Structure formats: structure tokens, C-alpha cells
Amino acid sequence: xxxxxVIGNHEFILGFRLAGITKTYATDSANDVLDAVNAVLADNxxxxxxxxxxxxxxxxxxxxxxxxxxxxxxxxxxxxxxxxGVSMRERIKRSVGVDLWK
Numbered sequence: 479x480x481x482x483x484v485i486g487n488h489e490f491i492l493g494f495r496l497a498g499i500t501k502t503y504a505t506d507s508a509n510d511v512l513d514a515v516n517a518v519l520a521d522n523x524x525x526x527x528x529x530x531x532x533x534x535x536x537x538x539x540x541x542x543x544x545x546x547x548x549x550x551x552x553x554x555x556x557x558x559x560x561x562x563g564v565s566m567r568e569r570i571k572r573s574v575g576v577d578l579w580k
Contacts, residue, residue, distance in 0.1 A: 480525025483551070485514045490530050494580045515541065524551045531557030 483501040484494040488555040493513065505515035511533045518524050527545075534542060534555045545553040 480551075481521075481523045482526045482528065483518045483521070483524045485511060485518065485527065485529040486533060487530070494528065504532065512537060512541075517543070518575075519553065522550075527551040527553045529553070529555055531555040 481501050482494075482499050483503065484491050484499055485503045485505060487506065488504050491504055495502050496546075497523075501521075503510075503517070505514055507509045511529075515527075515529075515537065518527050527548075534545065537545070545555075
């Protein structure tokens with residue numbers, strides 16, 4: 479079983495906590511986000527990382543690229559669509575190995 483981790487401000491993570499996700503990282507600053515991302519990447523039990531796309535945009539470019547190409551954990555950035563990143567469909571295809579929309 480893989481864990482789901484959620485990184486974001488208190489309002490962002492609240493709904494996930496109410497849904498039963500226990501690995502939540504409340505962040506108040508860009509440094510908090512960076513620390514939380516590094517903690518999640520070091521935890522090999524985390525299979526899915528959910529974070530706010532705004533927070534992801536504040537990370538160093540190299541780390542953003544690592545997260546966008548990551549399969550373990552699969553990173554899902556929620557927020558504005560069309561931000562130039564990889565689509566959720568493509569991320570799922572990479573992690574599962576098949577295109578579930580076909």
C-alpha cells in the first residue's frame with residue numbers, strides 16, 4: 479500500500495485531512511514548502527504527492543523538473559490548468575503504464 483501526501487497551506491490540506499489522508503504538511507512559506515517536498519521525496523512509502531500549483535511554481539526550477547518527471551511519487555499539482563506542465567492524463571499514463579482514457 480502506498481501513502482498519499484499533501485503539501486499546502488492549512489486551507490488547502492483541510493479537505494484532504496477530512497477525507498482521511500494523514501500525511502499532510504501545512505506550509506506557511508516557500509521554505510516550508512521546500513522542506514516538506516524534500517521530506518516527501520525521502521519517504522519511499524509515498525506514492526502520490528498532491529500540492530498546490532502555486533506552491534510548486536515557487537520551488538527551484540530544477541526541483542520543479544524533478545517533480546514533473548517523477549513517477550515515484552507521482553506528483554499532482556492542483557490549480558490553474560494550462561500552466562505549461564505535464565497534464566494529469568500524462569502523469570497517470572507514466573505511473574500506471576497505460577492510457578486510461580483510451
